[in-house]
Amino acid sequence: MTKDECKKVVLDIIADIAPDEDLSAVKPEVRLRDQLQLDSMDFLDIVMELRKRYGLEVPEADYPQLASLDSCAEYLTPKFNALPAR
Amino acid sequence: MLPSSLQLPRVVITGVGLTAPNGNNLPEFRTALLNGTAGIEWIDVRYMGQLPAGVCHYDPLKYQKKKELRVGTRAGSISIYCAREAVADSGIAFDAVAKDRVGIYVGTTEHGNVETENEIYAISKFGYDTKFWSHYHNPRTVANNPAGEVSLHMGITGPAYTIGAACAAGNMGLIHATQMLRLGEVDLAICGGVSESIHTFGIFAGFKSQGALAAHPDPKQASRPFDKARNGIVVSEGGCLYTLERLDDARARGAKIYAEIAGYCVNSDASDYVLPNPSRQAECVRKAVAHAGLTPADIHLVNTHATATPLGDIQECEAIRAVFGVGCPDTYVNNTKGFIGHCMGAAGALELAGNLPSFDDQVVHPTINISELDPACALPGLVINQARKVAKVDTILNNSFGMLGINSTLIVRRFVA
Numbered sequence: 250m251t252k253d254e255c256k257k258v259v260l261d262i263i264a265d266i267a268p269d270e271d272l273s274a275v276k277p278e279v280r281l282r283d284q285l286q287l288d289s290m291d292f293l294d295i296v297m298e299l300r301k302r303y304g305l306e307v308p309e310a311d312y313p314q315l316a317s318l319d320s321c322a323e324y325l326t327p328k329f330n331a332l333p334a335r
Numbered sequence: 336m337l338p339s340s341l342q343l344p345r346v347v348i349t350g351v352g353l354t355a356p357n358g359n360n361l362p363e364f365r366t367a368l369l370n371g372t373a374g375i376e377w378i379d380v381r382y383m384g385q386l387p388a389g390v391c392h393y394d395p396l397k398y399q400k401k402k403e404l405r406v407g408t409r410a411g412s413i414s415i416y417c418a419r420e421a422v423a424d425s426g427i428a429f430d431a432v433a434k435d436r437v438g439i440y441v442g443t444t445e446h447g448n449v450e451t452e453n454e455i456y457a458i459s460k461f462g463y464d465t466k467f468w469s470h471y472h473n474p475r476t477v478a479n480n481p482a483g484e485v486s487l488h489m490g491i492t493g494p495a496y497t498i499g500a501a502c503a504a505g506n507m508g509l510i511h512a513t514q515m516l517r518l519g520e521v522d523l524a525i526c527g528g529v530s531e532s533i534h535t536f537g538i539f540a541g542f543k544s545q546g547a548l549a550a551h552p553d554p555k556q557a558s559r560p561f562d563k564a565r566n567g568i569v570v571s572e573g574g575c576l577y578t579l580e581r582l583d584d585a586r587a588r589g590a591k592i593y594a595e596i597a598g599y600c601v602n603s604d605a606s607d608y609v610l611p612n613p614s615r616q617a618e619c620v621r622k623a624v625a626h627a628g629l630t631p632a633d634i635h636l637v638n639t640h641a642t643a644t645p646l647g648d649i650q651e652c653e654a655i656r657a658v659f660g661v662g663c664p665d666t667y668v669n670n671t672k673g674f675i676g677h678c679m680g681a682a683g684a685l686e687l688a689g690n691l692p693s694f695d696d697q698v699v700h701p702t703i704n705i706s707e708l709d710p711a712c713a714l715p716g717l718v719i720n721q722a723r724k725v726a727k728v729d730t731i732l733n734n735s736f737g738m739l740g741i742n743s744t745l746i747v748r749r750f751v752a
Contacts, residue, residue, distance in 0.1 A: 268401035290406070293470045301467060 250329040252322035258329075259295070259321045262302075263287075266294040277318035299325070305332060346513045347585050347750060348593040350427070350578035351688050352420025354413060356389030356571050356675045360420060364685075365692045368700035369722045373555040373674045375569055381456065381536045383543075387554035388533045389571025389676035403488065408450060408475050409531035411484030413574035413681075414441055418485045418525045425578040426590060427523065429489075438521035439482045439495035440512045441576070442504025442528030444679035444737065446497065447476035448535040481529050493521050501737025502640070503601070504528045505575065505683025506745040510599045512579045522584060527684035529574035538679075542568050545609065547644045549676075558677070559704035560641040560670045561648055561712035568642045569676030575684035586752075593691050594747035597730065598627025604740025611647050616654035616742050620734065623744035624658070631659050633730055634746070636699055637668045638686050640734040641712075642677050649711045651734070656714060667716040667725055673703040683735030683743065693728040694749045 250258075260272055263285070270285050281287055295315060299305040305328055307315065314324035351361045357374030358364030367374065378388045395404055395412050398419045404412060418439070422429050454472055461467040474480065479496045486495035494515070500507040505528030512526035532538045542548040549567040551557035558569040585592055600622035604612035624631055637655060641648040659666045671686040678685050693699060699718045708719065729749045736742045 266402075266405070268405065286402075290470060297467070297470070301461070 250326055252326050255322045255326040255329060256318045259318060259325070262295055262298045266291050266298070275318060280316045281318070282316070303329065303332065305329065343517045345582035346516050346579055346596045347582050348577050348596070348691070348747065349580050349585050349590040350421040350425025351575070351593065351691070352417040352422070352424060353575040353685060353688050354391040354393040354416055355573050355575075355678065355685050356391060359391070359393040361688055361692070364689055368671065368674060368689050369698065371701060371703050371720070373558070373703060375554040375557055375571075375676055377554050378533060380539050381452070383536055383539055386539055387549060387551065387557035387569050387676070389569060389573065389678060390533060391572050391574070399488070406471055407484050408480055409534055409572065410443065410446055410481040410529050413529045413531065413572065414481040414485045414576065415488045417527065417529065417574040417576035418489065421525060421576045421578045427578065427588065432523060434490055435492045436522040437491045437493045438512065438515050438524045438526075439485050439491060439493070440508045440515070440524060440526040441482040441485070441497045442506070442508035442680050442684065443478075443481060443497045443499055444501050444504055444530060444532060445538070446478055446480055448537050449531050450475040452535055452537060485525065500741050500743065501739060502677065502679055502682055503735045503737040503741045503743040504680040505685065506599070506687070506733060506735045506743035507601065508684060509577060509579065509596065509745055510601060510743065513596045513599070516579060516581050522580070524579040525576050526579055527574070527576040528680040528682070530572050530679035530681045532570050532679045533572045538570055542570070549643060556704050558643050558673050560639070560643040560672050561702060561709055561717070562643070562705045563707040563709045565643040565645060565648065565709070567644055569672070571676035571678045573675065573678035573681040573685050575681055575688050577684070592750040594694060594731070595750045597746040597748040598623050598625075598629070599743070599745045600626055601741070601743045604742065606740055609738050611650045611736055612740060613650045613653040613657070615740065616651060616734070616736060617657040619742040619744045620654065620658045620732065623732065623746050627746045627748070629730065629746070632663045632665065634659065634663070634666050634732045635725070635728045636690055636693055636731045637666060638690055638731065638733045639668060639670045640682070640736045641670050642672055648709070651736070652712045652714055660715065663716070665726065667699045667718055667723065668714045669699055669718045670702040671700070683733060683745070687731065687733045687745065687747065690731050690733070691747070693731065697725055697728050699723045699725055699728070
């Protein structure tokens, strides 16, 4: 998985958990909470969906890594690539 | 007892918001009731298959965002729809209302079963690993959820809670709101009852195990109170919330007044978990009539609770006969569940709403699906299958009874200045 593909995965999840938001102009370098109406429960949704859809665990200590699309891609891409084949 | 010199403020109904299986506002609902149009359909119930049920078809996105629907509950959504409709119907300038002086009192039969069943089903797909259990479970299942969602949605900062009273709950919302208005605790109350019960298989399975779940080849005929062939309850969802105000406040703003709260009673059977007690029901009705300063002969319309169980209908008829059986020539009786099934926590509030227009048109909506009247349910004044124009409707008495033996009777009267 590339970092761009990883961003697409995260955006697809956000589209489901924030269905009223326009995601067409999300800036990858800007904190998601600064450009979208996302609260702490929504971030828990992102974590839950990564677990449900991909079997990918994000420890609580690493939640800050999910702040922006760029940081998500930095943090999650190697984790995706380390997942056992499904 | 309160001292007889104490004058409590008069409380009136100034707005109605509802969703029923056969209508999403009062005019639609009333038209369906007068035309004999039932709103029961087949639904697929988890683990159980196709069953008749009452489904509401309001547009949730009329007031809510998609995210609210994703995070919240069906009961919350129904409550928000009904609350917004009621406030709009009341004509009150809601933006100017002090939000800390608004109370939300929502009657519920049960809450949390739907959400808990859904979560258990969801984790069953992950080997029952609880790390897949939703972080929304607790806010969705707390008992105050439906009222709390209205508070969040409308920015209401006054008291907002539910009143758990089994199937007596719809009346209880109005009764409690009346009390809070009279005590001066709030200036505007949004109150009534809601039900999301069709989304829990448990309530269907429970009634089935109890031998009290309706079955019929035609879903629209499945709910048949007082009919000889009745065989149980049709479970429905629904909601009906009213705006209540003290009369002085309502008149000061020139509000339309649907009715005045005349009297009420809530009591308990203290006799059985599920079986009704006609003596306590009759006592509840008598006390409500006395509370309203009326006699049984002054009641023009009695809306029964009867849910179409073989025994329960007979027992309520026994109670009604004990109070109204003699010397009440102007008292008519009807039942709404043939149209909408049993809307559980919403039942009392919805069934009252369906009869409120009788103050204007003097027409009593019928009790439908009676092919052969059970002689044990042949109440004098029972309006069967066709709406009936009557001489006068100045008072409506609304019964709602529930498990664990809770009874509620609410009486409203035509508003006369």
